[in-house]
Amino acid sequence: MSITQYNGSAIVAMTGKNCVVIGCDKRLGQQALTVDMNFEKVFRVKDKLYVGLPGLATDVQTLHDRIRYRVNMYDLEEERAIQPDNLAHMISNMLYQKRFGPYFCEPIIAGLTEKDEPYIMGMDLIGCLSSAPDFIVGGTASDNLYGMCEALWEPDLGPDDLFRSASQALLNAVDRDAMSGWGAVVHVITPEKTETYHLQGRQD
């Protein structure tokens, strides 16, 4: 078994018309044993910028701490808000520095740019960036999420439709993955506000 599957996780980010969503499951396990049912893997970086960290939980927390540190330093040094593409390259660099002893985490970035255009970006565990016009998925349920998202995503969905498509993709994907689930959290990011939905999911 791969070490990225030790704790279990599922993260999805989707673009819409002037909005993005990013969501994750809430399970933390030790292989088949569930330890925590309220372990969120998507973190707020800025008002309109979130990062999802699927993978080994110890690295999820370490990376979150290091990202927060680097973003705070960026704020102080640059005296301007960090943009999604800046953050993506910042994290990518952090991961590639550890090319020969990586963190087992494949970060996903979702947010709105200065012009309120949707931005999503994924990367592998050594920081190889990959962009997509539609959606980015990650975690142990990523294969299932690919399937769901390919079927449900369509261009120019509004925040409400996008929320439902992403939520259904996530919930149905984790139901077919033993390692992730136990409810979900979905953030819907629009130019004015971010709505955070805690979703009911199967408890098995």
Add this chain to the structure above:
Amino acid sequence: MVPANRRGFHFDNCKRNELLESKGSITAKFTKTGTTIVGLIYKDGVILGADTRATEGPIVADKNCEKLHRLTENMYCAGAGTAADTEYTTNMIASKLELHRLNTNRQPRVVTAASMLSQHLFQYQGHIGANLILGGYDINGPQLISVMPHGSTDKLPYMTLGSGMLAAMAVFETKWKPNMERDDAIALVTEAVSAGIFNDLGSGSNVDVVVITKDRTDYLRNHSKPNQRVPKQTSYKYPPGSVSVIRKEVRYHSNANQSPAAVVPEVVMSES
């Protein structure tokens, strides 16, 4: 804590990862570029071509990635192998070449780039998994050099690399000839990459081409798109109320003309 600005690779996780590996867990997969990359020399310059598929094991990780990396105005590099390695190696050499250009006030030469790449890769003894085709035009004319992960180089008039290299080479071996015309050469490169796209599972999607001549470089992103997706015939939109919500929080953004009371929790049993 290690200073964040320390340069070079960090090895602080290596011991831990070794331990994890010894306890039976398999290290995770990196994004590979599978890849068909090709290059040839024609009458007035050099042409590089690449497909645009990135894979993670059997999964297509990126359907339209860029494998032609700009080194300088007169040099491009096609990369196959571990995607992060090709990206970061070429970026680093591009920075070095730009500084070299500013220091010497001369156009960088292709051999300079080739030496820098091969010395960097040799230093890391093949652990940096970058297979590169370097193409450029300098005072010595058009040049095409391949660099392998262990640091070896080859200088040839036409070459292919990556998992689709056999399919692409079959095309080159039947149709390549010296001193081709520009349009014929672009068509041949496109055909060779297409052979990889259709016959090799590690390669797919579109064809990127770059044409480098004495005083001009044309980057033709998605020059050929033989795998366009047709619009979906059915929409799978879920009706309102189909997601059961336990709790909803709203956070208004500070720049919007909204109440600054940041988080407004709202308890609802299902989506309104």
